[in-house]
Amino acid sequence: MLLPLLSPQAPDDPDAVVVGDIRFSREDVVGAATSVAERIRGAHTLAVLAEPSIDTVLAVLGGLIAGVTIVPVPPDSGVRELGHILTDSGAQAWLGPAPADPTIPVIPVRRYARSWHSHPEPPADATALILYTSGTTGLPKGVPLTRAAIGSGLDALAEAWDWTHHDRLAHGLPLFHVHGLILGVLGPLRRGGSLHHTVKPTPAAYAAAASAGATLFFGVPTVWHRVADDPESARTLSSARLLVSGSAPLPVPVFTSIRELTGHQIVERYGMTETLITVSTRSDGERRPGWVGLPLRGAETRLRLDGADQPHDGATVGDLQVRGPMLARGYLNRPEATAESWLDDGWFDTGDVAMIDPSGMHRIVGRAATDLIKSGGFRIGAGEIETVLLGHPAVREVAVVGEPDEQLGQRIVAYVVGDPVEPGVLIDLVADELSAHKRPREIRFLDALPRNAMGKVQKKLLG
Numbered sequence: 001m002l003l004p005l006l007s008p009q010a011p012d013d014p015d016a017v018v019v020g021d022i023r024f025s026r027e028d029v030v031g032a033a034t035s036v037a038e039r040i041r042g043a044h045t046l047a048v049l050a051e052p053s054i055d056t057v058l059a060v061l062g063g064l065i066a067g068v069t070i071v072p073v074p075p076d077s078g079v080r081e082l083g084h085i086l087t088d089s090g091a092q093a094w095l096g097p098a099p100a101d102p103t104i105p106v107i108p109v110r111r112y113a114r115s116w117h118s119h120p121e122p123p124a125d126a127t128a129l130i131l132y133t134s135g136t137t138g139l140p141k142g143v144p145l146t147r148a149a150i151g152s153g154l155d156a157l158a159e160a161w162d163w164t165h166h167d168r169l170a171h172g173l174p175l176f177h178v179h180g181l182i183l184g185v186l187g188p189l190r191r192g193g194s195l196h197h198t199v200k201p202t203p204a205a206y207a208a209a210a211s212a213g214a215t216l217f218f219g220v221p222t223v224w225h226r227v228a229d230d231p232e233s234a235r236t237l238s239s240a241r242l243l244v245s246g247s248a249p250l251p252v253p254v255f256t257s258i259r260e261l262t263g264h265q266i267v268e269r270y271g272m273t274e275t276l277i278t279v280s281t282r283s284d285g286e287r288r289p290g291w292v293g294l295p296l297r298g299a300e301t302r303l304r305l306d307g308a309d310q311p312h313d314g315a316t317v318g319d320l321q322v323r324g325p326m327l328a329r330g331y332l333n334r335p336e337a338t339a340e341s342w343l344d345d346g347w348f349d350t351g352d353v354a355m356i357d358p359s360g361m362h363r364i365v366g367r368a369a370t371d372l373i374k375s376g377g378f379r380i381g382a383g384e385i386e387t388v389l390l391g392h393p394a395v396r397e398v399a400v401v402g403e404p405d406e407q408l409g410q411r412i413v414a415y416v417v418g419d420p421v422e423p424g425v426l427i428d429l430v431a432d433e434l435s436a437h438k439r440p441r442e443i444r445f446l447d448a449l450p451r452n453a454m455g456k457v458q459k460k461l462l463g
């Protein structure tokens with residue numbers, strides 16, 4: 001069973017799921033999610049506008065109970081991104097809140113409706129969720145994730161972190177990605193523990209959750225950076241059992257500040273939408289700043305260069321490849337992209353460059369492609385932003401890069417050649433067409449882009 005919390009045998013908890021100031025007991029969650037399941041039975045794929053709200057939690061759980069594939073959509077998706085996700089996923093309707101002027105039907109989520117009907121457990125290889133994630137070019141790709149992959153990925157993390165039903169998880173991450181939704185909502189429900197979603201991942205909200213009894217905290221490095229900058233809130237987290245960082249590299253100074261302020265050494269874990277989490281430091285093991293830990297139970301890793309295995313000597317770098325039961329099997333509707341990353345014998349080429357030491361500790365050194373940007377823990381393709389900017393009549397040429405940023409890890413900067421135009425106009429164009437977190441933080445105007453003899457833009461010379 002994917003979510004034992006939803007079984008009638010689980011003990012009740014009056015605060016099983018708290019999102020902002022909405023509190024649902026386990027019985028409320030089971031009754032309301034089952035009522036959603038009743039309404040959608042027989043559908044195959046539904047889209048959920050994944051705002052950080054109880055409705056999103058109920059819609060996703062309703063889909064899981066009914067065996068209907070759910071497509072969580074970033075709530076600030078612009079027209080281009082939204083249109084693509086709906087068409088590509090084949091979503092039949094919105095479940096819960098919908099954007100203005102929806103192009104498909106809308107099925108409401110009734111927070112206070114209850115049903116106690118018992119639904120059969122869907123097959124383990126059924127697609128539970130389709131998550132969208134950016135590539136270097138083109139619009140985001142759909143990643144179908146089975147119930148079996150989600151279940152084994154969550155169990156492997158539970159083993160590494162000693163995560164049990166005694167834990168109360170707190171975080172304020174978005175509900176349309178692996179981190180906030182799969183780990184952050186399905187994780188506690190699979191363990192039979194409880195969840196406190198703070199809506200926004202602010203230091204004050206995390207401190208309040210700690211005071212209210214949260215034991216486990218999730219954040220992307222930008223969040224931990226902000227916590228470290230707010231010592232009073234940070235000190236409140238001393239009462240936690242475990243602090244976890246992931247989705248982007250955790251800077252060593254942030255690890256050190258958090259240790260000084262809270263007494264906790266942050267556990268760091270590494271993963272991807274396509275693979276779920278495959279490597280993590282352990283709650284009972286070494287937490288080495290700058291390193292992301294050991295393969296999780298069931299996961300295997302290797303370093304490759306030019307088709308050959310590289311030594312695990314803590315110094316040699318190679319392309320990180322992973323394999324295990326938590327992996328997706330390919331992209332939706334993208335056989336060529338699938339063939340590029342899913343290799344023979346179940347290995348997946350992550351596109352990350354890493355080193356592994358003799359004890360099995362992994363260090364992520366960087367990405368093989370400069371055109372994939374990580375900003376605030378969001379994965380963003382330079383190509384998708386360039387395509388939108390080229391759609392503006394003033395823009396003749398453009399190159400988008402990720403430049404180092406203390407808080408965001410990388411900030412999106414667009415280099416533009418063209419006619420004079422207000423930077424804000426171009427920034428808003430990207431926010432409106434794609435989503436707000438993909439907007440460039442800065443536009444820099446140039447007379448020409450640096451190119452090599454072949455005419456290819458030399459992004460490394462920008463900045």
Ligand code: MLC
Nearest residue numbers: 173174177178179222246247271272273376377378431436
């Ligand atoms: C500003 N805003 C604009 C705008 N300028 N909106 C539209 N157009 C413009 N021109 C708005 C934003 O929408 C937002 O609104 C507000 O201004 C501030 O936005 P921000 O500066 O972009 O960021 P901030 O809110 O401070 O976000 C930082 C953050 C966020 C850390 C909270 O980056 C975040 O949530 N990151 C998490 C990413 C994540 O979960 N990744 C996991 C991927 S899974 P408003 O109203 O929203 O405040 C994965 C696998 C794994 O990687 O390993 O986990």
Ligand code: AMP
Nearest residue numbers: 133247248249269270271272273364379
């Ligand atoms: P996403 O598709 O949003 O799931 O992003 C996955 C990418 O995030 C990985 O390929 C890595 O580049 C990056 N990532 C995730 N966790 C970590 C980590 N702990 N350290 C460094 N990079 C990470």
